[in-house]
Amino acid sequence: MAEVILDNVSKYFGRFKALDGVSFTVKPGEIFTLLGPSGCGKTTTLRVIAGLEIPEEGRVLIDGYDVTYKKPYERNTAMVFQNYALWPHMTVYDNIAYGLKIRKYSRDEIKRRVKWALELLGLEGLENRYPLQLSGGQQQRVALARAIVVEPKVLLLDEPLSNLDAKLRVRVREEIVSLQRRLKITTIYVTHDQEEAMNISDRVAIMDRGRIVQIGTPAEIYYNPYNFFIATFMGRSNVLSGVVERVISDKLYEVNINGLRLNGTSTGAKLSTGEDVLVVIRYESFRKADEDDKINVIEGRVERLSFIGLALQVKVITVNGHVILAYLPPREVIDTGAHIRLYVSPEDVKLYPSITGVID
Amino acid sequence: MKNNRLGNAIRGLTYTLDLPLVMLLFFTLILFTLILIIPLATLFLKPLSVLSLRILEDLIRYPYVSIPPLGEWYIVSDRGEYKLIIVRFKDLGVIPNTILVSSIVTLLSSIIGISIAFVVARYDFLGKGILRIISIIPLLYTPFVNAFVTYKIFGDGGILGSLMLSLGLPYSIEVTYIAGTILAQTLMFWPIVYLNTLASMMQIDPSLEEQAENIGSRGFRLFRTITLPLSLPGVAAGSGLVFIFSMEDLAAPLAFKVDNMMSISIVRAITGSQSIEALSVEVVILAGLLLLSAISWFILIKHYISLKQYAMLARGVRWKPRVSKPSLPTLLAIYLIVFPLVLFSMLPQIGVLIYAFSKSWTGVIPEGFTLEHFSNVLFDSRVLNGLKNSFIYSTLALVLIIIIGTVSSYVISRVSLRGLSAIDLLAMSPLAIPGLSIAMGLLILYGSIFKDTLIDPYINPMFLLILAYAIRKSPFTTRAVYAGLQQVHRSLEEAGFTLGASRTRVLFTIVLPLIGINIIAGSMISFVYCMSEVSTSITVGSLNKSQAPITYIIYDYLTAGYGGGAYIHQASAIVTLIIVVQLIAIITSNYILKFRYSILGI
Ligand SMILES: Nc1ncnc2c1ncn2[C@@H]1O[C@H](COP(=O)(O)OP(=O)(O)O)[C@@H](O)[C@H]1O
Numbered sequence: 001m002a003e004v005i006l007d008n009v010s011k012y013f014g015r016f017k018a019l020d021g022v023s024f025t026v027k028p029g030e031i032f033t034l035l036g037p038s039g040c041g042k043t044t045t046l047r048v049i050a051g052l053e054i055p056e057e058g059r060v061l062i063d064g065y066d067v068t069y070k071k072p073y074e075r076n077t078a079m080v081f082q083n084y085a086l087w088p089h090m091t092v093y094d095n096i097a098y099g100l101k102i103r104k105y106s107r108d109e110i111k112r113r114v115k116w117a118l119e120l121l122g123l124e125g126l127e128n129r130y131p132l133q134l135s136g137g138q139q140q141r142v143a144l145a146r147a148i149v150v151e152p153k154v155l156l157l158d159e160p161l162s163n164l165d166a167k168l169r170v171r172v173r174e175e176i177v178s179l180q181r182r183l184k185i186t187t188i189y190v191t192h193d194q195e196e197a198m199n200i201s202d203r204v205a206i207m208d209r210g211r212i213v214q215i216g217t218p219a220e221i222y223y224n225p226y227n228f229f230i231a232t233f234m235g236r237s238n239v240l241s242g243v244v245e246r247v248i249s250d251k252l253y254e255v256n257i258n259g260l261r262l263n264g265t266s267t268g269a270k271l272s273t274g275e276d277v278l279v280v281i282r283y284e285s286f287r288k289a290d291e292d293d294k295i296n297v298i299e300g301r302v303e304r305l306s307f308i309g310l311a312l313q314v315k316v317i318t319v320n321g322h323v324i325l326a327y328l329p330p331r332e333v334i335d336t337g338a339h340i341r342l343y344v345s346p347e348d349v350k351l352y353p354s355i356t357g358v359i360d
Numbered sequence: 361m362k363n364n365r366l367g368n369a370i371r372g373l374t375y376t377l378d379l380p381l382v383m384l385l386f387f388t389l390i391l392f393t394l395i396l397i398i399p400l401a402t403l404f405l406k407p408l409s410v411l412s413l414r415i416l417e418d419l420i421r422y423p424y425v426s427i428p429p430l431g432e433w434y435i436v437s438d439r440g441e442y443k444l445i446i447v448r449f450k451d452l453g454v455i456p457n458t459i460l461v462s463s464i465v466t467l468l469s470s471i472i473g474i475s476i477a478f479v480v481a482r483y484d485f486l487g488k489g490i491l492r493i494i495s496i497i498p499l500l501y502t503p504f505v506n507a508f509v510t511y512k513i514f515g516d517g518g519i520l521g522s523l524m525l526s527l528g529l530p531y532s533i534e535v536t537y538i539a540g541t542i543l544a545q546t547l548m549f550w551p552i553v554y555l556n557t558l559a560s561m562m563q564i565d566p567s568l569e570e571q572a573e574n575i576g577s578r579g580f581r582l583f584r585t586i587t588l589p590l591s592l593p594g595v596a597a598g599s600g601l602v603f604i605f606s607m608e609d610l611a612a613p614l615a616f617k618v619d620n621m622m623s624i625s626i627v628r629a630i631t632g633s634q635s636i637e638a639l640s641v642e643v644v645i646l647a648g649l650l651l652l653s654a655i656s657w658f659i660l661i662k663h664y665i666s667l668k669q670y671a672m673l674a675r676g677v678r679w680k681p682r683v684s685k686p687s688l689p690t691l692l693a694i695y696l697i698v699f700p701l702v703l704f705s706m707l708p709q710i711g712v713l714i715y716a717f718s719k720s721w722t723g724v725i726p727e728g729f730t731l732e733h734f735s736n737v738l739f740d741s742r743v744l745n746g747l748k749n750s751f752i753y754s755t756l757a758l759v760l761i762i763i764i765g766t767v768s769s770y771v772i773s774r775v776s777l778r779g780l781s782a783i784d785l786l787a788m789s790p791l792a793i794p795g796l797s798i799a800m801g802l803l804i805l806y807g808s809i810f811k812d813t814l815i816d817p818y819i820n821p822m823f824l825l826i827l828a829y830a831i832r833k834s835p836f837t838t839r840a841v842y843a844g845l846q847q848v849h850r851s852l853e854e855a856g857f858t859l860g861a862s863r864t865r866v867l868f869t870i871v872l873p874l875i876g877i878n879i880i881a882g883s884m885i886s887f888v889y890c891m892s893e894v895s896t897s898i899t900v901g902s903l904n905k906s907q908a909p910i911t912y913i914i915y916d917y918l919t920a921g922y923g924g925g926a927y928i929h930q931a932s933a934i935v936t937l938i939i940v941v942q943l944i945a946i947i948t949s950n951y952i953l954k955f956r957y958s959i960l961g962i
C-alpha cells in the first residue's frame with residue numbers, strides 16, 4: 001500500500017496551463033477520486049502520476065520517493081485507459097501476462113497469476129480470445145486484470161465505466177470497489193459523474209479548470225460545497241440570485257431574493273449587507289412546512305408534479321414569481337394547482353458571492 | 361539561456377526516448393549528415409575555394425551559355441512530294457537549356473495533369489476506371505528506354521512522320537532535339553502532377569464547392585476560384601517534383617541527342633573521369649546549380665509536401681467526393697482529348713515491350729516476335745553481374761532503409777519536441793534533391809578524403825552506392841511506416857509503459873507487430889526504386905565496371921554504338937524484367953497498404 005503525494009504540480013501544453021498548482025495526498029489503500037467536468041485536467045493529472053507527462057512545476061511522490069522525473073516504467077503504477085488500450089494482436093492471456101513477463105516471473109508463476117486474475121474478474125475460458133472478440137464489459141475487465149495482476153503500487157483508473165451501458169456500469173462499479181477492498185491497492189479514480197464519485201470513493205477531489213477546488217469525503221463535499229461551482233456540480237439545485245439583507249453571524253445571513261426572504265449560510269467568504277449573492281438550494285432540502293415554521297418558508301402554487309420513484313418532484317411558482325423545484329417524499333399527497341408551503345433549513349440555503357466569476 | 365534550452369531539449373529527448381532509440385536516431389541523423397548534408401554542402405564550398413573570375417567567365421560562355429543561340433527553332437524542308445517540318449528549338453547553352461526545358465515541361469505537365477485530375481475527380485463517365493488505371497502506367501519506371509521510344513515515334517524518320525506520309529498528307533512532322541526532349545519529358549512526367557492533384561481534389565470538402573455554386577459560381581470560374589486554390593497542395597507538390605525530375609533527367613536528352621544539358625554534362629564528366637582531380641570545377645558548379653534550383657522549389661513547396669500532409673492523403677477520403685455527369689461538350693473533350701492523351705502517354709511503355717519482343721523495328725510496323733533478346737541479356741555476364749550487384753546493393757540498402765524509415769517516422773509521429781519538426785523535412789528531402797547533385801557531392805567529398813583507400817569510390821564505389829540508395833529511397837518506407845503509426849493509438853504504447861515496459865521493448869513487442877505490414881509494404885517500394893535507381897548508379901556506379909549496377913548496364917547498352925540506341929532491343933528486354941518486378945511490388949504493396957498513391961513519384 002503506497003501513499004501518493006502531488007505537491008503543487010503544474011503542467012503546460014504550450015501556453016495553456018492544463019494543471020495549475022495541483023496538490024493532494026492519497027492515503028495508502030484508499031479510493032481517491034478526481035471529479036470534475038470534461039476538460040478540467042483529470043486525465044492529465046493521472047498521466048502525470050503515471051509518468052506519461054512530466055510537469056513543468058511541482059513534485060510527485062509515490063511511497064515517499066520523488067518520481068517526478070522517473071520514467072513511466074520505473075514507477076510501478078498501472079493505468080486502465082478510458083479506451084482500455086488492449087493490444088489487438090495479443091490474446092487475453094498474453095495481454096494479462098505482459099507485465100508479468102517484463103517482471104521476469106517464471107513461466108509457472110505467470111500462469112498461476114494470470115489464472116488468479118482471470119478468476120478474480122470472471123474471465124475464465126476467454127484466455128485465448130482476442131480483444132476484438134470480446135464485449136465491452138469483458139474488455140474492460142481484461143484491462144483491469146492486466147493492471148492488477150502486476151500488483152502495482154498505485155492503480156490509476158481513467159473513467160473506466162464511461163464506455164459501458166448504464167446497467168453494466170453499476171455492476172462493474174461494484175466489482176471494482178469490492179476488488180479494491182480485497183486487494184487494498186491505492187487507487188486513483190477519474191470520473192466526471194458525481195454520483196459515481198460519491199458512490200465509490202473514500203475521498204473526492206473536485207477539479208475545475210486545472211485546479212483542485214475542494215477535497216473531502218463525499219458527505220463533506222455534498223453538505224459543505226466550498227464554492228458555487230461545486231455546489232451546483234454536486235446534486236440537483238435551484239439557483240437564485242439575491243442580496244444580503246442582514247448579517248446575523250459570521251456564517252448566517254438573511255437574504256432577499258426579489259421579495260423572498262430566507263436565512264442562509266455561507267461556507268466560504270464572509271458576506272456584508274447589500275452584497276449580491278447566489279443562492280443554491282438542493283431539491284431534496286425542502287419539506288412541507290408545519291404550522292410552527294415562521295421563517296425560511298416558501299409559499300406558492302403547485303405548477304406540476306412528477307413522480308420519479310425516489311421522490312415526488314414538485315414544481316412550485318412562488319408568490320414572488322420564482323420557480324422552485326423540490327423533492328418531497330414519494331407518498332406525499334399533493335394536488336396540482338394547490339397552495340403549498342415549503343420549509344428549508346438555513347444550513348441548506350447556501351450563499352456564494354456572485355462576483356467570484358464562477359458562474360460562467 | 362540558449363544552453364538551457366538545448367539542455368531541456370536533450371533532457372526531453374532522453375526522457376521520451378530510451379537510450380537505444382536515441383542512438384538509432386543519432387545513427388539516422390549521422391547517415392543523413394554524412395550522405396546528404398555534408399556532400400551537398402561540399403558542392404558549394406569546394407568551388408568557392410578555387411573560384412576565380414576566369415571560371416565565372418567560362419560559365420557564361422559556350423557551352424554553358426550560348427550567345428547568340430545556335431541552330432534553328434524549326435526547319436521546313438522541301439522534299440519534292442511533301443514538306444518536312446522539323447521542330448527543333450535553339451541551343452541556348454547548358455544552363456539556359458536546362459532551366460527552360462524544365463520550366464516548359466513543368467508548365468505543360470501541370471496543365472495536362474490538373475485538367476485530367478479535374479475530369480477524373482468531378483465527372484462520372486464510361487471508362488473512368490480504365491482511365492484511372494492507365495494514367496498511372498506512364499509512372500512505371502523504365503530507365504532510359506521510354507525516351508528512346510518517344511524518339512522512335514516522333515524523332516528523325518519517326519513513325520509519326522512516316523504515318524503522315526503514308527496517309528498521303530503533303531506534310532510530315534518530326535520533333536527532335538530540345539523540342540523532342542520537352543515532348544518526351546512531358547509525356548513521362550504529367551502523371552506526377554495528375555496523381556498529386558487528384559489526391560488533393562479528393563480531399564476537398566464537397567460543401568465548399570456547393571456553397572460557391574449556390575452563390576452563382578459555375579464552370580471555369582468555380583474551378584479557378586474554388587477548386588484550384590484548394591487543390592494547390594497537390595499541384596505544388598506535383599509540379600515541384602516534375603521540375604526537379606526534369607532537370608536531372610538523362611533519358612530524353614540522350615535519346616534526342618541534346619549534349620548541352622546540365623544532367624548530361626555532369627554524367628559525362630563523372631563517367632569520363634579517371635580520378636577525382638579530373639573533375640572540373642565547372643561541372644561541380646553545375647551540380648550545385650541543379651541543387652540550388654531544387655532547393656528553391658523545395659522551400660517553395662515544403663509547406664505542402666510534409667510527411668504529415670501525406671498521412672492525411674493516405675488516410676483517404678472521408679466524404680463522398682462530388683461527381684456529376686458531364687455535359688456534352690465536356691464529354692466530347694473527355695473522349696477526344698483526355699483519353700487519346702492518356703493513351704498517347706502510354707506509348708513509350710508499350711514501345712518498350714515492342715522493342716523487347718520484336719526482331720526489328722525500323723519501319724512503322726515492328727517485325728518478328730522473338731524471345732531472343734531476353735535469352736541474350738540473360739546469358740550476358742555483364743547483365744547478370746549488374747542484376748546481382750543491384751540486388752545486393754538494394755538488399756543491403758534496405759536494411760538501412762528500414763532502420764531510417766522506422767526510426768524517423770516513429771520520432772516524427774511520437775515525439776513532440778521543438779526542433780524535431782526538422783526531421784520531418786530532412787526525412788522527406790531526398791525526394792526533392794537531384795540524385796546527380798548527391799552523386800557529385802559524394803564523389804568530390806569522399807573521392808578526395810578516402811583517396812587510394814579501400815573505400816575510395818574510384819576503386820570500390822559500392823559502399824557509397826549502398827549508402828546513397830538507402831538515403832535516396834528511404835522516404836517511401838518512412839511514409840508507409842508513418843501512415844501505419846497514425847493508426848496505432850498512443851494509449852496502446854502507454855499501457856505498455858505503465859506496466860513496466862521500456863520504450864524499446866514497447867517498440868518491439870507492441871508497435872512493430874502492429875505496423876509490420878506497413879514496413880513490409882514500404883520497403884518493397886523502396887527496394888524496387890533502389891533496383892531502378894539511375895542518378896548515382898550510372899555516375900558513381902560507373903567508376904568500377906565490375907561493381908556497376910543494372911541501370912548502368914542499361915545506360916551502357918543504350919549509349920553504345922554510333923549516336924546511341926544501337927542495343928535498344930536488349931535494353932528494352934532488361935527494362936521489361938524490371939517492370940515486372942515493379943508491378944509485383946507495387947501491386948502487392950498497394951494491396952497491403954490499401955492506398956493507391958504509394959506509386960507516386962514522390
Ligand atoms: N497533449 C495535449 N496537448 C494540448 N492540450 C492538451 C493535451 N492533453 C490535454 N490537453 C488539454 O488540457 C485540458 C485538460 O485535459 P484532460 O486532462 O484530458 O481533461 P479531462 O480528462 O478532465 O477531460 C483540456 O483542455 C485539453 O484540451
Ligand SMILES: [Mg+2]
Nearest residue numbers: 039042043044
Ligand atoms: Mg479525460
